[in-house]
Amino acid sequence: SQQGEEDPQALSIQEGENATMNCSYKTSINNLQWYRQNSGRGLVHLILIRSNEREKHSGRLRVTLDTSKKSSSLLITASRAADTASYFCATDAGVGNTGFQKLVFGTGTRLLVSP
Amino acid sequence: EAQVTQNPRYLITVTGKKLTVTCSQNMNHEYMSWYRQDPGLGLRQIYYSMNVEVTDKGDVPEGYKVSRKEKRNFPLILESPSPNQTSLYFCASRRRPGQPSDFRGYTFGSGTRLTVV
Numbered sequence: 001s002q003q004g005e006e007d008p009q010a011l012s013i014q015e016g017e018n019a020t021m022n023c024s025y026k027t028s029i030n031n032l033q034w035y036r037q038n039s040g041r042g043l044v045h046l047i048l049i050r051s052n053e054r055e056k057h058s059g060r061l062r063v064t065l066d067t068s069k070k071s072s073s074l075l076i077t078a079s080r081a082a083d084t085a086s087y088f089c090a091t092d093a094g095v096g097n098t099g100f101q102k103l104v105f106g107t108g109t110r111l112l113v114s115p
Numbered sequence: 116e117a118q119v120t121q122n123p124r125y126l127i128t129v130t131g132k133k134l135t136v137t138c139s140q141n142m143n144h145e146y147m148s149w150y151r152q153d154p155g156l157g158l159r160q161i162y163y164s165m166n167v168e169v170t171d172k173g174d175v176p177e178g179y180k181v182s183r184k185e186k187r188n189f190p191l192i193l194e195s196p197s198p199n200q201t202s203l204y205f206c207a208s209r210r211r212p213g214q215p216s217d218f219r220g221y222t223f224g225s226g227t228r229l230t231v232v
Contacts, residue, residue, distance in 0.1 A: 033220050040228070042205060043158075045220030088157065090221075102173075103148070103207070103221060107157040 006089060006106040014114055019076040021109040023089030024069075030092050032065055033103070034074050037086045046087075047074075079113045086110050117142045121206050121224035128196055128231055136191045136227050138206030144222075145211040147189040148173070149181065151202040152226075158205065164189055166211075196231040203228050 007022045025032070031050045035043040049056045049065045049072065056063045062075040076083055089106045119140045128134055140147065148163035150173075160173030164183040178200055180192040189208075193200060206224040 035220075035223075040203065040226065042225040043207075043221075043223040045222070048220050102160065102163065104160070105150075105158040107155070 006087075006109045008109060009107070010110045010112070012112045012114065013079060015079060015081055017079055017113075019079050019083070019111055019113070021074045021087050021089075021111070023072045023074070023106050025072075025089075025091045025104075025106075026070065027091075027093055029067075032063075032072050033090045033092065034061075034063060034072075035088045035090060035105075037088065037108070039085075043088065076111075079111075081113050081115050084111060084113045117222065119206055119208050119222050119224040121204075121227050123227060124225065125228050126230070128229070130197055130231055131195050134193050134196060134229075136193075136204060136206075136229070138189045138191065138224060139187050140189075140206075140208040140222065141187065142208060142210075142222065143186065144208035145186070147183070147206065147208045148221075149179070149189070149191050150205045150207065151175065151200075152205060153202050161191065161204075196229075198231045201229060201231050 005024050013019055029051055031048050033048045034046045036046050037043045047058045047061050047063050049063050060077045065072045086108045088108045090103050092103050122137045145166045149161040150158040152158045159175045161179050162173050162181040164170040167183055167186050170181050170183055183189055204227045207221045209221045
C-alpha cells in the first residue's frame with residue numbers, strides 16, 4: 001500500500017529559484033525521510049525529521065512536518081542544475097505490535113532545474 | 116566505505132528461468148529490505164528482514180523468495196520469473212529500530228535492472 005503521495009509529480013524551474021515539494025501520508029509515523037534519486041540510480045538519503053519535530057534544515061534543504069495534517073514539505077533553496085533528480089518522501093512506521101518498522105515511499109516528484 | 120552492494124546491475128532473462136539477485140551490506144545492519152520500482156508506482160516493498168532468519172512479506176511478495184542466513188546477505192530469489200517482474204530492484208539496509216538518536220536513514224544499493232522476456 002502506498003503511504004505517501006507527492007505533489008507535484010513534476011516540477012521545472014530555473015537555476016537560482018527555490019523548489020518546493022509536498023508529501024502527504026496516511027497513518028501515524030515514527031519519522032519521515034526524504035530521498036533523492038538520479039535517473040535510474042540508487043536512492044540517497046537527504047534528511048530525516050522525527051514525528052516530534054516540526055522543521056529541520058540541512059544545507060540548502062528545509063523540511064517541515066505537520067503531523068496533524070499528515071503532510072511534509074521539502075524546500076530546496078537556490079537550486080542548481082545538479083539538483084535535477086527525483087525526490088521521494090518515505091514514512092517509517094511501526095508494523096502493528098511486532099516491533100518491526102517499515103519504510104513506505106511516495107510516488108516521487110521529478111525536478112528539472114534548467115541552467 | 117559503508118555500502119550496500121547488489122549484483123548484477125543489469126540482467127535479461129527468459130520466463131521461467133530461476134535467478135537470484137544478491138545483496139550484501141558491510142555496516143552490520145540488522146534490517147534489510149527489497150523494493151521494486153516501476154513507473155507511476157514508486158517503490159514498493161517486496162520482503163524485509165529484521166535480523167538473521169527473520170523475514171516477512173512486504174506489499175508485493177508474490178513470485179519472490181528471500182533468505183537471511185547471514186547478517187550481511189539478503190538475496191532475492193525469483194523461482195520462475197515472469198514478464199511482469201521486469202522492474203528496477205533495490206536492496207536497502209538500516210540499523211535496528213530503537214536506536215533513534217543515531218539513525219541517519221536507510222542505505223540503498225545502486226539497483227538491479229531486470230528484464231524478463
